Amino acid sequence: MEIELKKKEAPPDLPRLIQDVLAELGYEADAEAVAERVRRLDIGLPVEDEFSVVCAWLGKCQLLHKLDQHQVPVASKQEFQVPDLLAKFSTQTSKSPVLIEVKSKNDKPLSFKPDYLKRLQNYADLVGMPLLIAWKFHSVWMLFEARHMKKATKNFNITLNTAMQENLLGILAGDVAYKIGAGAGVHLRFRKDKLLGTQKTADGYAEQWAMTIDDVGFTDREGARRTDLDGEVQSLFTAWDLEDKEEHTDSHIHLHFVAGDEGMQFAHTALVRLLSWESPHDDRPHWRGLLRKEQVTANVASFSAALDLAFRQKVVSHIFYFQPHTTPEFLPSPQRVR
Known part of the structure; x- marks a missing residue:
């Protein structure tokens, strides 16, 4: 135990x-x-x-x-x-x-x-x-x-x-380092079920609604709606800084979380974000306990495979493979590396 x-x-x-x-x-x-x-x-x-x-x-x-x-x-x-x-x-x-x-x-x-x-x-x-x-x-x-x-x-x-x-x-x-393409993101639609009341604010009045999420969607880097994204590809969004936008209609509130033009992230820094997303608490990762696990992250079994699939599904726009200036003798020459 x-x-x-x-x-x-x-x-x-x-x-x-x-x-x-x-x-x-x-x-x-x-x-x-x-x-x-x-x-x-x-x-x-x-x-x-x-x-x-x-x-x-x-x-x-x-x-x-x-x-x-x-x-x-x-x-x-x-x-x-x-x-x-x-x-x-x-x-x-x-x-x-x-x-x-x-x-x-x-x-x-x-x-x-x-x-x-x-x-x-x-x-x-x-x-x-x-x-x-x-x-x-x-x-x-x-x-x-x-x-x-x-x-x-x-x-x-x-x-x-x-x-x-x-x-x-x-x-x-x-x-590796990678970039999620601009326009790729997560979109939530909340249906306004019942107005609970209003509250006066410095800018006017704020409405309080009882709401239901009636649609969750994804878009790729071309802005096209996707219903076929793999679960591991969807998890990549949790490790990226997405820009949020809010839209209101008479019947719904739309929340958009979309990747912008800027940004690049290493795979190893994405690990900490994935672990934070999966953790029910705000504690730092328990690295000693993670050493004993066969699979470190619950939602992504192979990050490299998830990146490759996300590239094919037009979510990731770039994957960068870095070479050192000086290649050690115990590693293959740059010509032999992918």
Whole structure:
């Protein structure tokens, strides 16, 4: 049985409570230090879980798991740093998996201390695997080879621009960007059944009606009414910023939610929107629980297949497949990529 705990504010006496528990267990430790480690784990682990779910959902991941970072002898920590994840993707031309260190940082550039990056690279060299960095900047994920981080004054940095240019999330994990065509949208028609009353407002009077939804329709990017849209294609509208328009007649109110001319979205950012739409609460996605699910989203089994079908049904107007400026040796050359 799984129990989902609501996120709550940490009690002000958390260190003392931890100290009490440690005392009961017979351990002697610095409660403040333990509390800080717990806090840092709460920050680090969910972002690792989120990236793992993203990779699993995009469809090209064959295997991904966390690496146990308890290493011996203790002195080895001065030379080696175990990365967060090990992953193998179907897009790789190499048999060897890749190592991934996961970071969430909203400031730019992303910066690593030299000794930290050196320990990560030492481990990668030891096991003969490529070292990648996954960086979440606000809501956008990037995945790039660690070698693209360059020495600045003291630390090794990578700019947002370079990280995006060298992003492997598409060619390696299956991420794409897409656009819903202008004019495609959802249309609701409400029948006015009974006037319940009026209320005075600053602009005049507002009517209150008892209403019934008597029609739900869809249009494609050419503005044509469609009754044959697949359910997964319809779900794509829930992950897009639609423009709303309201029309009134004597008998009905018409609500139109239609895609405009602007906008582009990555598949991995659409995942969060789909999960929010499917969730009965306003809580953030429970990434650890989603890791255990065979199908991450309830309404879309394969996002890439849904995009392809939406393109054929004239809802999606563009699908973009991004290539990095530098193709790693463990991936096919651009000429061999779709």
